[in-house]
Amino acid sequence: MEDTKMENFSRNKEEYQPKMLVFACNWCSYAGADMAGVSRLQMPPNCRVVRVMCSARVGPEMVLSALFKGMDAVLVLGCHPGDCHYSEGNYYTRRRALVLEKMLDLLGIAKERFQVRWVSAAEGERFARTIREVVDQVTSLGPNPIDTSLESLDRKWQKSENSKSEARNSKQIQMTKIKNSKQKTK
Numbered sequence: 001m002e003d004t005k006m007e008n009f010s011r012n013k014e015e016y017q018p019k020m021l022v023f024a025c026n027w028c029s030y031a032g033a034d035m036a037g038v039s040r041l042q043m044p045p046n047c048r049v050v051r052v053m054c055s056a057r058v059g060p061e062m063v064l065s066a067l068f069k070g071m072d073a074v075l076v077l078g079c080h081p082g083d084c085h086y087s088e089g090n091y092y093t094r095r096r097a098l099v100l101e102k103m104l105d106l107l108g109i110a111k112e113r114f115q116v117r118w119v120s121a122a123e124g125e126r127f128a129r130t131i132r133e134v135v136d137q138v139t140s141l142g143p144n145p146i147d148t149s150l151e152s153l154d155r156k157w158q159k160s161e162n163s164k165s166e167a168r169n170s171k172q173i174q175m176t177k178i179k180n181s182k183q184k185t186k
Contacts, residue, residue, distance in 0.1 A: 016139065016142070017044070017046045018073060018139055018141075019046055019071050019073075020044075020046060020047045020071065020072060020073045020075060020134065020138065021047075021048050021050065021071045021073070021074050022047050022048065022049045022050065022074075022075045022077060022131070023050050023055065023058045023062070023075070023076045024051055024119075025052065025053075025054055025077060025078045025085075025089075026054070026085075027054075027085040027121070028080070028085075028119060028120045028121050029055070029078060029079070029118075029119045029120075030049070030051045031120075031121035032077070032119040032120060032122070032123045032124055032126065032127040033049055033077075033124075034124075035121065035122065035123070035124030036124035036125070036127045036128040037124075039124045039125070041127075041128040043131045044132060044135045047135070053086075054084065054085065054086050054089040054090075054093075055076050055077065055078025055079070055089060055090055055116070056078075056090065056092040056093050056096075057089075058076050059096075060096060060099070060100045060103065063076075063100060063114055067104075067109060067113060067114070070146075071144065072138050072141075073112070073113045073114070073115070073135075073138040074114050074115075075115050075116075075130070075134050076097070076114075076115070076116045076117075077118070077127070078090045078117075078119075079118065079120065080118040081094070083120065090118065093116060094116065097114070097116040100114060101114065108145070109145070110141055112137045112138065112141060113141065115134055117130050
């Protein structure tokens with residue numbers, strides 16, 4: 001299925017728009033997003049911004065869940081190091097991000113699909129630029145290789161059921177052959 005996705009991507013590069021989830025710190029980055037909006041700065045429309053109280057509240061399970069549910073990228077935006085409203089939340093975020101990048105590498109997911117950046121409340125332009133940069137990077141990567149569509153899951157289930165059925169049939173044939181050979185020897 002991944003090959004089909006990539007073929008469709010190469011044919012429709014102009015049409016492909018990655019889906020990106022942005023976790024933004026309430027005190028700095030979300031205010032930066034607000035500043036970008038008030039300033040009417042141009043940003044890609046394919047991002048969903050989720051306000052969190054601190055970037056440290058975004059756990060690895062949230063990032064992995066978003067990627068496994070079909071998001072093409074996850075961006076965590078927080079206060080600049082040393083400026084955290086909760087003193088050291090962004091330091092936790094930075095350490096957690098390093099571990100998560102290694103985990104994504106083990107899973108075969110490009111590290112560009114998960115990024116952590118620092119944006120303050122007064123940096124609306126930086127917020128917009130960061131969003132554009134990440135969207136451009138992810139667009140060049142193509143669709144998320146994790147196929148979670150219902151059709152794909154159904155095909156995998158059917159394939160699994162077919163292989164189980166074939167294994168049962170093969171076992172029954174072997175048992176029949178053994179029975180027949182025992183009857184012939186009697």
